[in-house]
Amino acid sequence: MAGARKPAALEEPGLEQVGLGALEHSAGLMLRIAQLTAFERFFALFGESEIKISEFTVLMAVAENPGIRQGVLADVLKIKWSNMTKLVRTLEERGLVARHVPRHDRRSVVLSPTDEGRRQIEKSGEKMYRLDREALSMLTDAEHDQLIALTRKIAGWPPISER
């Protein structure tokens, strides 16, 4: 019927006989394809919802770091500042996070979760983690841990043990 024929299910596209030759050793490309696959699967599981996954991620990050500057959060999550502005405004309008301009640096904006925001996390947090893991259910627990270790290293974050 439409352009993309797959009904947003969890099927295999099935590389079949394609094969990308040397391209398959490009970790950058593979990283991207894997990421898109993972998100496709996640969204298929997650379905429609009020809050976007990017918004929920920011909300959770804010709850974990109350008083964080919005630009710092943007950099950590690799969200562009101009997008973060819009995203945070949405969260504020929904009463999930509060923006506050600190007296000592009136250029900046720091964020904290509202009670409603905390409630939202309480309500949906567990589901997020469950679906995130399920989207990657082709990996064993050991492989899952390996993936987290590798991605941390790529992102330049310290290994879990050192924190």
Add this chain to the structure above:
Amino acid sequence: MAGARKPAALEEPGLEQVGLGALEHSAGLMLRIAQLTAFERFFALFGESEIKISEFTVLMAVAENPGIRQGVLADVLKIKWSNMTKLVRTLEERGLVARHVPRHDRRSVVLSPTDEGRRQIEKSGEKMYRLDREALSMLTDAEHDQLIALTRKIAGWPPISER
């Protein structure tokens, strides 16, 4: 001066004291952050150029699979069909790939590289792979292999050994 303060160099954003709590165990999120980091680094190394990386990737994939249907390639590379249409047209206009409608199925379009396309690959292929590896230079060779194995598995591709 501008929104993004970093001069597109290879600096550490330096997660510093942030820490995302449980979110750091979301492999989906980590996968995304790692992918964006890797691409950021790749582009910083790669600089300006005639051909976009997505275009070059398609060109190489076509050269590896002459006669492949454009929709199949789109699915494998996780490119939307509507984007693939535009992308392939660009490659055709530059004389790098040829489009051909096979007689037995006149709905479809199959692709093959032109001589000029092959020449382009000859010219730039090595550089691509080098920079791709360099963008992930924080990984050891063993980790790099691990990453490729994991991403293949996520994408639903067979392990290298089985091919």
Add this chain to the structure above:
DNA sequence: CAGAGATAGTTTATTTTTGAACAATTCAGA
């Protein structure tokens, strides 16, 4: 302390991506 330059965030124009509607086939079953 004046002022140049840097930093934080927002706004706006542009580009890119997406999704839905569409046309042209092909397929499959009555």
Add this chain to the structure above:
DNA sequence: TCTGAATTGTTCAAAAATAAACTATCTCTG
């Protein structure tokens, strides 16, 4: 064979992401 559904690809309008210009504030240096 005929007809309704499915496949393949394109087009186009809407949504999202990006980059560049801009405002406000802060910092540092002479």
